[in-house]
Amino acid sequence: MDSMLSTFADRVRAAAADQTPLRIRGGGSKDFLAGADPGGEWLDMRPLAGIVSYEPSELVITARAGTPLAELEAALAEQNQCLPFEPPHFGPGATVGGMVAAGLSGPARASVGAVRDYMLGVSIINGRGEPLIFGGQVMKNVAGYDVSRLMAGSWGELGVITGVSLKVLPVALAEATLAFECGQAEALDRLNAWGGQPLPLNASCWVEDQGSGRLYLRLRGAVAAVEAACRSLGGERQTSASVPADWQDCREQRLPWFAQRAPQLALWRLSLPQTAPVLALPPGVAAPLVEWHGALRWVQAESQHGAALQELARSVGGSASLFVAADADTSSAGGTFSQISPALQKIHARLRAAFDPVGIFQPSRIGR
Secondary structure, X not given: OHHHHHHHHHHHHHHHHHOOOEXXXXXXXXXXXXXXXXXXXXXXXXXXXXXXXXXXXXXXXXXXXXXXXHHHHHHHHHOOEEOOOOOOOOOOOOEHHHHHHHOOOOOOHHHHOXXXXXXXXXXXXXXXXXXXXXXXXXXXXXXXXXXXXXXXXXXXXXXXXXXXXXXXXXXXXXXXXXXXXXXXXXXXXXXXXXXXXXOOEEEEEEEEEOOEEEEEEEEEEOHHHHHHHHHHHOOEEOOOOOHHHHXXXXXXXXXXXXXOOOOOXXXXXEEOOOOOOOOOOOXXXXXXXXXXXXOEEEEEEOHHHHHHXXXXXXXXXXXXXXXXXXXXXXXXXXXXEOOOOHHHHXXXXXXXXXXXXXXXXXXXXXOO
């Protein structure tokens, strides 16, 4: 592995010397996302694979960036442990490094935290070709800047992720899913009210099908807590054997709401405060699919509605980003995001200058 790391570092140094952009890529499972193709020469991370260490009793696992995410999750499952934030795979090729670089979390994110909250340590190669290690394998290891968390969601803009150490947790002892027939406004009100109570809330999904809204609520925790919550909340307890698969389909965007998206419609991701009200979407735009107890709202809309969606998100203190472009919309191939504040833009620029002074990593993402 040392020789392989040296090979990657040499490749980065050569690219910096020639000012040749590099396109960092794992299994390519997220290539379909808007803005996922920054151009440049391929830097395939898959050869740098393998679980380096796993200490179930310490709840920590360390793996190289090219390790298949499915392999890591299988190793955890053997010890009845998991990644609580449920990272989406979006295909069989998903890797651990790609999971961190994308920074995407699944249905439980609002209750258990995001990818960055489970980052203990990270090793990278910066834009100068220098191997660097940040953090470690325990929670109390941060002195100075917490660079490990900074890498989550960086999309490779700050360096080549070569390895990560992650905190893991035991699988919950009990789980139940409840369903409620209600509109979006009522669903948001219920979720906000439940959020202030000592309930084992884990995930939620509100979706409208043929004009009828339905809220799904997943509970996880101790057996007594889950059973007590089921009795107090009411609703229709879901007993089908397919329920776990349905939540997995929600994570992987395979639910009918996602799968039936018309080719001319783009998929927008609105990140909002959980208490944000129902948004007045542009005329002709259908009701969203709502996750994360109201904090994540997926909207299908034509590209012409992008500016309106961004303004709506900003008006309630959130942001909007183009997640998947419409099939015919080549102008949005680079991704469209809500504008960040000038102060944040300066911070982004200074971070890039520190980690990648020549600008060889994902150059087309600069300024987004």
